[in-house]
Amino acid sequence: MIEAVQTERPTQEQRTDAMRARLLEATLDLIAEEGWAQTSTQKICKRAGVSRGAQTHHFPTKDSLLIAAVREIVARYQRDLDTVADDKNGDDWRLEQVFDFLWDACFEGNLLNCWMQVMVAARTDKALQPAVRETDSTALAAMRALGDKCEPRTGSRKTCAADLVELTVYLLRGMVVQSGVHPDQEERHRLFELWKKLAL
Amino acid sequence: MIEAVQTERPTQEQRTDAMRARLLEATLDLIAEEGWAQTSTQKICKRAGVSRGAQTHHFPTKDSLLIAAVREIVARYQRDLDTVADDKNGDDWRLEQVFDFLWDACFEGNLLNCWMQVMVAARTDKALQPAVRETDSTALAAMRALGDKCEPRTGSRKTCAADLVELTVYLLRGMVVQSGVHPDQEERHRLFELWKKLAL
DNA sequence: GCCATAACATACAGAACAGTCTGTTTGTAA
DNA sequence: TTACAAACAGACTGTTCTGTATGTTATGGC
Incomplete structure (x- = not known):
């Protein structure tokens, strides 16, 4: 049967x-x-x-669909973040590894491109803004937490690691918007390496 | 008469x-x-x-109007830039002054907000993209030139000033998008001061 | 003054849009 | 099995959009 x-x-x-x-x-x-x-x-x-x-x-309504899409974008980003965090379980991160992860997550796939569209649109779309602000805050907090998990910084370079991570996020967001218009990714990577040298 | x-x-x-x-x-x-x-x-x-x-x-066509608007945005930004450059005529810039000027120009008025809208839209609007790429390149070059006009950097901090300026531009662009959703400008200013301390 | 042309105004055409409606199918609990 | 609600389908409405076509007014060379 x-x-x-x-x-x-x-x-x-x-x-x-x-x-x-x-x-x-x-x-x-x-x-x-x-x-x-x-x-x-x-x-x-x-x-x-x-x-x-x-x-x-x-x-x-269209808004309800778009708001769900906004949450989906951040949920996927968070999933990527968790995956990498699980792989690293146990041993500490080095801050440079966090920077490199942020770079990779920024330019692979279209998630960050989508997110910049959403952020820019949310400034003038009051219906969208609360959901965007909330999800962006949690994502930002998760990334800052990645910095806090790093080995403590010593010597003259004892700047708060979470602050460095947040600066990196803003920098990469500026760069990913740039990448939509200017194709020269090599140049951006060179500048990012310079930023790492300054920050680390 | x-x-x-x-x-x-x-x-x-x-x-x-x-x-x-x-x-x-x-x-x-x-x-x-x-x-x-x-x-x-x-x-x-x-x-x-x-x-x-x-x-x-x-x-x-609508495109022709929007392209003209794109050029107008950058033209106005360039005008602001020239005005300040004229005031400074003669004596050298200090790099910190350039950073502060970029910060002020970023958050006063809506020019940068407009520009981020344009940049994000241009990624998927092929009719717009050439004009945006061209005008953005010239604006970026003008800002890099501001860095080159600074007093030469000495000691261990002999990083190319123009590169630092370009990094600052990307950072500020990320921040100005953020400011459309998150109101806390104090926090952003604190992070920008941190960036200055690292770069200068 | 005259006439070609640029500057402006208004009406219309065709398409796309978001939202609402009615009707049909499918799952589920009584 | 039956009754009900959720899931789905398609049509319709009024609005807004861009582009165009046609008509009117103002400017400048002759």
Whole structure:
């Protein structure tokens, strides 16, 4: 006797999760590829292969969908961060390793590009701003915590490591915006190495 | 005998200049206040008190207007830069003064906020990208030149001043985006002072 | 003064947009 | 199985958007 395959008839919760995931995925892809201004609910539905009725059922307004997308971006970034933190479990970080991780996470994939779109848009979009401020704060705190976990700094270079991490974050955010217009990544890497020499 | 007032009947060139100036002014205001995505030609015309016919006469497409606005942003920034440079004429800059000037120019007015909107939008707007890349390059070169004009650096701190200026620019760009969402300017200033201590 | 042309104004066309509505299918608990 | 609610689909509405086409006024060379 053949056992009925569970997935043949997905439960409602599974359907909801899958649908929301497809919509969020399409939203992030669109923000990355076409930019915030060109990201409409219609395009999102088309890209996700979802009817507009389904979209409005799960996200009744465009804002609610965008806010969910904002949280998804930071959730993914946090996941990357946790993964690396787990690998390092036990032994201390060196601050330089944190800097290099931030560099890598900044320029691989489109997460940071998406995030800059969101941050810039949030300045003039008051509906979006609270969610962006909140998620950005937690992400920033997580990155500062990475600095605190480093070996204590000695001698004349006893600047707070978390502050150095935060400076690095702002620097990299400026650079990732630059990278959208200027292709010369070599030059940026040279400058980042200079920054590391100054800070470490 | 009364001399005819020149301005009674403006020449065509004057009319064109005035109209273009009004449109660009309204465009920059809108980008600053409502953001790039919400900046439409209709709103621009309404704000400038200009008919849509006049706008399409001087800027036949939306792109042409936006590109002109892009150039205007950098032109204004350059003007600020020249003004300060003229005041300083003769005596050398100290690098710290350059840093402080960049900080002030970053957070007074909305020029830098506008510029970040433009840079972020240009990544996915191929029509905009060449103009943005070009104007940004010249502005960046002008700021690097400011670093070169400083007194030569001595001792162990003989890092290229222009590189330090460019790093500062990226850092400040990251910070100005942050300021659109997080209000705490004191904290940012504290971090900037830390950066100065490391770099100078 | 005259006429070509630039400067401006208004109306319209076609597309895209977000949101609402009604109807259909599917899961689930009684 | 039946009744109900959630999940999904598609059509429709009113608005806003950019670009264009047509008409009117002002300027400047002759």
